[in-house]
Amino acid sequence: MDAFTTHTGTAAPLRRTNVDTDQIIPAEYLKRITRTGFEDGLFVAWRTNEPDFVLNKPEYAGASVLVAGPDFGTGSSREHAVWALLDGGFRVVISSRFADIFRNNSTKAGLLTVLLPQADVEALWTAVEADPTTEVTVDLQAKEVRYAGVTVPFDIDDYTRWRLLEGLDDVGLTERHLADIDAYEAARQPWLPKALPVLPA
Amino acid sequence: MPKTLAEKVYDAHVVRSAAGEPDLLFIDLHLVHEVTSPQAFDGLRAAGRTVRRPDLTMATEDHNVPTLDILAPIADPVSRAQVEALRRNTAEFGIRLAPMGDRDQGIVHVIGPQLGLTQPGMTIVCGDSHTSTHGAFGALAFGIGTSEVEHVLATQTLPQYRPKQMAVTVDGELPPGVSAKDIILAVIAEIGTGGGQGHVIEYRGSAIEKLSMEARMTICNMSIEAGAKAGLIAPDQTTFDFLQGRPHAPQGADWDAAVEYWKTLRTDEGAVFDREVRIDASTLTPFVTWGTNPGQGLPISGSVPDPAQFADENDRRDVEAALAYMGLTAGTPLREIKVDTVFLGSCTNGRIEDLRVAAELLRGKTIDPATRMLVVPGSVAVKAQAEEEGLDQVFVAAGAEWRGAGCSMCLGMNPDQLKPGERSASTSNRNFQGRQGKGGRTHLVSPAVAAATALTGTLTAPADLENAGV
Ligand code: SF4
Numbered sequence: 001m002d003a004f005t006t007h008t009g010t011a012a013p014l015r016r017t018n019v020d021t022d023q024i025i026p027a028e029y030l031k032r033i034t035r036t037g038f039e040d041g042l043f044v045a046w047r048t049n050e051p052d053f054v055l056n057k058p059e060y061a062g063a064s065v066l067v068a069g070p071d072f073g074t075g076s077s078r079e080h081a082v083w084a085l086l087d088g089g090f091r092v093v094i095s096s097r098f099a100d101i102f103r104n105n106s107t108k109a110g111l112l113t114v115l116l117p118q119a120d121v122e123a124l125w126t127a128v129e130a131d132p133t134t135e136v137t138v139d140l141q142a143k144e145v146r147y148a149g150v151t152v153p154f155d156i157d158d159y160t161r162w163r164l165l166e167g168l169d170d171v172g173l174t175e176r177h178l179a180d181i182d183a184y185e186a187a188r189q190p191w192l193p194k195a196l197p198v199l200p201a
Numbered sequence: 202m203p204k205t206l207a208e209k210v211y212d213a214h215v216v217r218s219a220a221g222e223p224d225l226l227f228i229d230l231h232l233v234h235e236v237t238s239p240q241a242f243d244g245l246r247a248a249g250r251t252v253r254r255p256d257l258t259m260a261t262e263d264h265n266v267p268t269l270d271i272l273a274p275i276a277d278p279v280s281r282a283q284v285e286a287l288r289r290n291t292a293e294f295g296i297r298l299a300p301m302g303d304r305d306q307g308i309v310h311v312i313g314p315q316l317g318l319t320q321p322g323m324t325i326v327c328g329d330s331h332t333s334t335h336g337a338f339g340a341l342a343f344g345i346g347t348s349e350v351e352h353v354l355a356t357q358t359l360p361q362y363r364p365k366q367m368a369v370t371v372d373g374e375l376p377p378g379v380s381a382k383d384i385i386l387a388v389i390a391e392i393g394t395g396g397g398q399g400h401v402i403e404y405r406g407s408a409i410e411k412l413s414m415e416a417r418m419t420i421c422n423m424s425i426e427a428g429a430k431a432g433l434i435a436p437d438q439t440t441f442d443f444l445q446g447r448p449h450a451p452q453g454a455d456w457d458a459a460v461e462y463w464k465t466l467r468t469d470e471g472a473v474f475d476r477e478v479r480i481d482a483s484t485l486t487p488f489v490t491w492g493t494n495p496g497q498g499l500p501i502s503g504s505v506p507d508p509a510q511f512a513d514e515n516d517r518r519d520v521e522a523a524l525a526y527m528g529l530t531a532g533t534p535l536r537e538i539k540v541d542t543v544f545l546g547s548c549t550n551g552r553i554e555d556l557r558v559a560a561e562l563l564r565g566k567t568i569d570p571a572t573r574m575l576v577v578p579g580s581v582a583v584k585a586q587a588e589e590e591g592l593d594q595v596f597v598a599a600g601a602e603w604r605g606a607g608c609s610m611c612l613g614m615n616p617d618q619l620k621p622g623e624r625s626a627s628t629s630n631r632n633f634q635g636r637q638g639k640g641g642r643t644h645l646v647s648p649a650v651a652a653a654t655a656l657t658g659t660l661t662a663p664a665d666l667e668n669a670g671v
Pocket of ligand 1: 608
């Protein structure tokens with residue numbers, strides 16, 4: 001995973017609530033077995049059917065910060081939604097509420113999800129709609145979003161922040177605790193089910 | 202300190218906990234399907250890792266599988282490549298797979314319980330948000346992303362933060378014709394699609410205790426539609442009776458030891474929930490959705506809402522967009538909405554009991570000639586059971602299509618899809634834009650409403666059938 005320290009870029013205002021992961025990337029793109037190359041599926045239905053969809057507007061074409069309405073990333077657990085956003089050039093999504101699995105997936109793949117109060121999201125929408133060239137800086141060191149002279153602090157748990165700053169992979173971290181896993185396994189109840197061997201119906 | 206059921210299960214699985222770090226939880230069962238796993242297996246290979254516990258891992262083919270000609274090679278080359286990747290990966294890493302044609306194949310959340318692999322008090326994960334289904338047995342079961350699939354394959358554990366606790370208490374007697382699906386749609390409409398965020402929901406109360414395991418699975422299945430991490434129900438005699446004798450359930454002295462432990466899996470008197478919601482079952486009616494998220498639902502006696510009634514600007518815009526997509530006009534009675542397709546199936550309502558309820562309503566009748574009805578059992582075993590009971594004959598005689606097992610039109614990764622502008626009454630769990638096919642419009646309903654709707658061609662409750670003359 002790429003480390004995330006600070007990012008500066010322009011922002012796209014996605015004034016929609018309840019953006020589910022089927023909208024971020026529809027199921028037909030999930031048949032692929034790669035981890036990259038999903039940019040063609042990103043918001044594809046809206047990009048195809050709605051000429052004035054925000055990402056169809058040339059002034060937001062280069063945006064790398066997505067500012068979304070509440071309940072972003074609901075629905076399916078597909079991590080492809082995170083990959084598609086990264087492939088589509090986004091490094092940060094800002095919203096007042098994220099679905100849990102989406103937020104969790106984002107931290108595994110190096111997409112920063114920033115939780116801000118809805119009033120701050122509205123202010124940011126207004127700013128980037130008034131001037132799409134507004135530069136937005138998302139600083140994970142300082143835990144701040146900065147734009148046009150405005151500074152908004154945000155909260156993120158220290159552990160996730162450290163992992164993102166260092167670009168650390170979870171499996172490697174867990175492998176430091178193999179002795180604990182061995183000990184836990186040795187004490188498990190013998191009657192707990194095993195999928196193997198295959199038993200008669 | 203008194204604990205909730207979810208806290209008991211969580212605490213029993215903590216491998217390691219340290220201040221300022223997430224807990225490391227042991228995972229008792231990892232279910233795998235073809236869509237969210239290929240990149241995880243690639244990750245293992247790239248890092249030279251193996252699967253730590255193939256014996257606690259089970260894979261099936263469900264999302265891409267065709268429901269016709271299931272033994273022929275999959276026609277869509279991309280779907281075929283994905284299924285073939287799962288076959289290669291499970292063979293390479295020594296994982297049991299139920300491929301198409303296998304007696305154990307089916308939707309991942311249907312086969313776990315059916316095989317007895319899903320048991321009370323376990324931690325269960327799968328790269329699929331509806332893993333919450335398994336909570337019906339008093340397991341802590343939740344969906345994970347592909348990076349986490351890789352993590353569980355490699356270590357059989359997951360770093361986790363302690364979830365918040367929520368109670369949804371449903372008391373009272375359910376009126377006839379009202380089912381578990383109506384309960385959960387009503388819960389989601391009440392608390393919203395984000396209402397459960399960060400929480401595990403425990404469903405409790407007299408109406409829940411009376412439900413069968415199938416009905417409990419329907420409720421837990423849709424916990425994610427309320428934004429919850431998981432949903433669960435305390436195990437009881439109904440749970441034990443369902444499990445006894447299943448292939449992977451404990452036997453003999455092990456069974457007795459297990460049941461003794463399972464009986465301790467109840468929320469203690471005085472345990473604290475962060476949030477509580479109460480529903481009176483006797484006030485519920487068949488529920489249907491009108492919009493493009495599962496929280497946009499109403500009793501079937503209602504009408505399509507008017508965006509102008511919503512005070513919040515974001516809500517109003519949301520409703521306007523939903524009505525535009527759904528091709529609906531404010532004020533239209535829900536009972537007048539005409540559908541093209543009825544889909545009976547999915548991990549929400551593709552179990553034997555669901556098929557029985559629908560078949561009872563269809564027995565000796567024929568569906569509306571302009572309506573197509575697809576009946577897709579949740580697993581090969583459900584299909585076999587239904588055929589043994591003659592339900593397939595009832596469906597076919599009524600004019601419905603009897604298909605092979607899989608996810609099918611729940612998400613349309615196989616050829617079972619709505620065409621643009623087509624409208625379905627679907628027993629699945631998501632009415633998102635395009636979920637059942639590009640431009641398709643979905644109304645979520647119970648199996649009983651699905652069957653009644655198939656008979657009339659418009660959204661119909663079973664109780665309406667007599668008046669409608671069918
Ligand atoms: S039936 Fe639908 S919701 Fe269930 S696992 Fe399959 S695609 Fe997901």
